[in-house]
Amino acid sequence: MNVLEFESHLHEMEENIEKFRIMSEKDNIDLNKQILDLEKRLKTEKEAVYSKLTPWQTVQIARHAQRPVLEDYINLIFTDFIELHGDRRFSDDRALIGGFATLGDQKLMLIGHNRGNNVTENIERNFGMALPDGYRKALRLMELAERFGLPIVTFIDTPGAYPGIHAEERGQAEAIARNLCEMAKLKVPIVCIVTGEGGSGGALGIGVGNVILMLKHSIYSVISPEGCASILWRDGAFAEQAAESMKITAQSLKKLGVVDEIVSEPLGGAHTNPVATAKSVRSAILKHLRKLNAMKADGLIENRFEKYAHLGVFTS
Amino acid sequence: MNVLEFESHLHEMEENIEKFRIMSEKDNIDLNKQILDLEKRLKTEKEAVYSKLTPWQTVQIARHAQRPVLEDYINLIFTDFIELHGDRRFSDDRALIGGFATLGDQKLMLIGHNRGNNVTENIERNFGMALPDGYRKALRLMELAERFGLPIVTFIDTPGAYPGIHAEERGQAEAIARNLCEMAKLKVPIVCIVTGEGGSGGALGIGVGNVILMLKHSIYSVISPEGCASILWRDGAFAEQAAESMKITAQSLKKLGVVDEIVSEPLGGAHTNPVATAKSVRSAILKHLRKLNAMKADGLIENRFEKYAHLGVFTS
Amino acid sequence: MPWFEMERVDVKTKPPKDAMWIKCKSCKAMIFKSVWIENLHVCPECDFHGKLTARERIDFTLDEGSFKELNESIAPADPLKFECGYGSYAEKIKATNLKTALKEAVITGTGTIQGINVVIAVMDFRFFGGSLGSATGEKILLAADYALKHSMPYIVVSSSGGARMEEGILSLMQMAKTCAGIARLNVKGIPYISILTDPTYGGVTASYSTVGDVNLAEPHARIGFAGRRVIEQTINEKLPDDFQQSEYLMEHGFIDKIVRRTEMKDTLAQILSYCQPAKS
Amino acid sequence: MPWFEMERVDVKTKPPKDAMWIKCKSCKAMIFKSVWIENLHVCPECDFHGKLTARERIDFTLDEGSFKELNESIAPADPLKFECGYGSYAEKIKATNLKTALKEAVITGTGTIQGINVVIAVMDFRFFGGSLGSATGEKILLAADYALKHSMPYIVVSSSGGARMEEGILSLMQMAKTCAGIARLNVKGIPYISILTDPTYGGVTASYSTVGDVNLAEPHARIGFAGRRVIEQTINEKLPDDFQQSEYLMEHGFIDKIVRRTEMKDTLAQILSYCQPAKS
Ligand SMILES: [Zn+2]
Numbered sequence A, B: 001m002n003v004l005e006f007e008s009h010l011h012e013m014e015e016n017i018e019k020f021r022i023m024s025e026k027d028n029i030d031l032n033k034q035i036l037d038l039e040k041r042l043k044t045e046k047e048a049v050y051s052k053l054t055p056w057q058t059v060q061i062a063r064h065a066q067r068p069v070l071e072d073y074i075n076l077i078f079t080d081f082i083e084l085h086g087d088r089r090f091s092d093d094r095a096l097i098g099g100f101a102t103l104g105d106q107k108l109m110l111i112g113h114n115r116g117n118n119v120t121e122n123i124e125r126n127f128g129m130a131l132p133d134g135y136r137k138a139l140r141l142m143e144l145a146e147r148f149g150l151p152i153v154t155f156i157d158t159p160g161a162y163p164g165i166h167a168e169e170r171g172q173a174e175a176i177a178r179n180l181c182e183m184a185k186l187k188v189p190i191v192c193i194v195t196g197e198g199g200s201g202g203a204l205g206i207g208v209g210n211v212i213l214m215l216k217h218s219i220y221s222v223i224s225p226e227g228c229a230s231i232l233w234r235d236g237a238f239a240e241q242a243a244e245s246m247k248i249t250a251q252s253l254k255k256l257g258v259v260d261e262i263v264s265e266p267l268g269g270a271h272t273n274p275v276a277t278a279k280s281v282r283s284a285i286l287k288h289l290r291k292l293n294a295m296k297a298d299g300l301i302e303n304r305f306e307k308y309a310h311l312g313v314f315t316s
Numbered sequence C, D: 001m002p003w004f005e006m007e008r009v010d011v012k013t014k015p016p017k018d019a020m021w022i023k024c025k026s027c028k029a030m031i032f033k034s035v036w037i038e039n040l041h042v043c044p045e046c047d048f049h050g051k052l053t054a055r056e057r058i059d060f061t062l063d064e065g066s067f068k069e070l071n072e073s074i075a076p077a078d079p080l081k082f083e084c085g086y087g088s089y090a091e092k093i094k095a096t097n098l099k100t101a102l103k104e105a106v107i108t109g110t111g112t113i114q115g116i117n118v119v120i121a122v123m124d125f126r127f128f129g130g131s132l133g134s135a136t137g138e139k140i141l142l143a144a145d146y147a148l149k150h151s152m153p154y155i156v157v158s159s160s161g162g163a164r165m166e167e168g169i170l171s172l173m174q175m176a177k178t179c180a181g182i183a184r185l186n187v188k189g190i191p192y193i194s195i196l197t198d199p200t201y202g203g204v205t206a207s208y209s210t211v212g213d214v215n216l217a218e219p220h221a222r223i224g225f226a227g228r229r230v231i232e233q234t235i236n237e238k239l240p241d242d243f244q245q246s247e248y249l250m251e252h253g254f255i256d257k258i259v260r261r262t263e264m265k266d267t268l269a270q271i272l273s274y275c276q277p278a279k280s
């Protein structure tokens, strides 16, 4: 398990507890009381750290190598996932996948970035950075869902849409823009959840919904803190400050009206307990789908339009 | 001007007339009577040849290097052509073009194969053999026409859709199939005209209409005569026979119900008088558009569906 | 759109009646005949998917005894009085009728898949290389219209060399005709699932078989627009082995899922549970 | 979606007031100032298209005196109380107001083009690199809604470095907001023409500017999703010179037509004669 810098003292405490355990077993000494005490202190300390995480610390949790990815959620809470491949134009993007899936007794179309669980997978999945083909596949699947009245659930977890030469050639910008237009018009409920890193247009390209959820320690921003720092501070080293200024945490985004509900994570972050995290995700999605299922097509479209029409702060 | 084999004796007669003319002028001899006589014989002979053209001779006329191409029609009868480029996905196919155009006082969307007027252009236009990108561009433009209530006119003139590796990769088959489905549903009038070679799926990919017109000496077939011969005779040299068997002339296709009207060509073929040919094309298209414009969207769709539902001969 | 070179494909799907063993065409393993048949003509050693007749496919795809054929009397005419290298089309139709006990290259009907009502059309490659003639197109459209009228999902299993040249332009028109039928299903939200099997080419890939709401394919099925030979002649080079195989098509975005034959029925039932005909 | 590197672009569009001659940035020819202005800042020697302010564009695009501004009072707030390397966003807004006499990066309004009523939005690169902030998005949406309500064609002229980072996620949301407005025009058959000028990048290409019914672009305009530098860093090689120019985008299928500035008004009138708002 990768240890984040700001958690190193927590990690040391955990290692000490483990040492005590081993000692007590090996030498047959009763250290239960000491261990319980240490565990209590660990918990208190952890709560202290996690109750006042800085945005930059949140960035690190959101990008944690062990943070659950779409595939984990598919395995943990969805039954019967049938992946549907291809954009019917050019390729099957592995960074952005989708298919029929069942959550509880709710049949739906599941679409999401899939950055993979290890380096090999990361590379195969291009770290969740999709090509235009991925966004076009997503749109095809959303239209399929619409045809058969299935609600759409999207999982957002990407550093951004891929900024490469083929992406430009095949119209990364157009592919995302087209999705923004078409998602506005879909006649079925759309629930989006940011589970890790919600990176800019690459996130938004599958992120127009009736309800936007966000895991507590995920982030969502218009540009990466590093990118923002290198432009507005002319030095990438100001990333921490940029993370602070840009207001990229779930808490800030809820206040700005961009996010409708924050989904809780276990103490220590989603990666410390994927099962519990997935359960929270499951019930949050199901709760909102139940409400949205009661709405008619026109109402869903109007609801979505009004939501976005009111986002933004300006003077007049 | 290229001379077709079966026309070589006509060509000789034309050359003789020309010689007489030069002689009469140079030597100041009155040969008017002789010239008039020769011209009369030429006309009679031409009529004889053209009144009983074989299918294989028609193939040669349809493929004549000087036969007018889309660009000629654009210059001769359309005013105000605004070419619209690109499929908004991958490329701008030069073999299949389209855009806003005006015919008489009729504003419309013009789409057609464009094989070019000389070898340089032929190569640039890939001899009118489109890639999937071309068919997807055509569909985009047809949907644009539908949005603004413009009728669609397609000019068909292709040896076939391009059979290459990139065409397969990008889904030549799917692109054509998608057009067949979508053209069936379009809410605006569609008039198609085969002006040269109507080659198989590559022709049909822009060839689903309410009215199908065909120039008198154009051809339209499921496979080239050469291709048919090489499969069903196991020898491409039987192309002439295949052309005969397959019934690929305008006259045959009208009998089979595939073509609604034959548009006349000047004696000697369209290439001998592009202006007159274009005029016939113009009035045929306008005549049918006037009728179709009076129909409502549902009626147009139903009319198109019924047309195709009844094509085919079988026993039951 | 060249017709698939049917003559190069071995259209026998059954072993000689007296043989006890079948030799797998791919891995050359000797398979006990009853195992081969029970395994739906899939090699247990290398997963090679052998040919099947339309009837055989219907048998394992639908619930037992549920199939009811539609329009079985529709059969080819010979509108062009077509004569070619092999003789006359009319004669060959008769000979093929006798040899295959088929009247056309497609069998259509209704049935159930794990209890779900469906309309199904299954092509048979033995009949003129599964080519798309007037009668083929008519049956495929009528089945689509039946699905439309009764709000039932429509499944088409393709296997075809492409257009039926012997019917000339009328064969080409079947592409537009069948697609018009599919378009009407799309508009009404009637599910349409296309299953592509080895080989599917030309006029069939350029019409109904590539525009499914969901496109499924069997492993290693050869699927393409133009035939390999035509492309090699055009580009003047050899093509890679996996060119035009279903895996290649999936990579390029045209196949939703590759499904092993032995899992096809379950997969169809699973997919159909998501694709409910929209209430009109 | 990196914000276009506005600092590298010379945002001055007018020559110093006392100069008689302008030096063309591209061919270095010396152009008489009055010729330069009369020619809409296009070099008569090499056809280089120089920068223009939004007002200048409105002047030559619409019929004289026909422009009526909409929502001119809408201006940026500072929802995040944003502070960064250059200081505070709030201060920079004030400074930019003074320098440019603009309240936002877009001017919207109504007018006529050869007598045809239109709604138009024109971006001005001088205001925060034409970046897409909350007020920008609001004005673009309100103009779209005006077009919808009055069944008038909508024209947007883009010139932008992308999102306005100083407004964080709210800037990103303007992409969805403006596209929702365009989607409503599409549904009702109201024509929407997008004109892309140098440079248009990031959040603006990834929203309203690439989804026109017709997408027009000026010659050699740089248009892209990611900035050149970001791509070069990603792929670790130099990009060709014409990469991301409008001609390149047209070749790749994303631009309908490249239109010289001096022909833009005629072209718009011509196109609008085909794109009539559908009667509802
Ligand atoms: Zn085997």
Ligand SMILES: [Zn+2]
Pocket: D024, D025, D026, D027, D028, D029, D043, D044, D045, D046, D047, D048
């Ligand atoms: Zn110059």
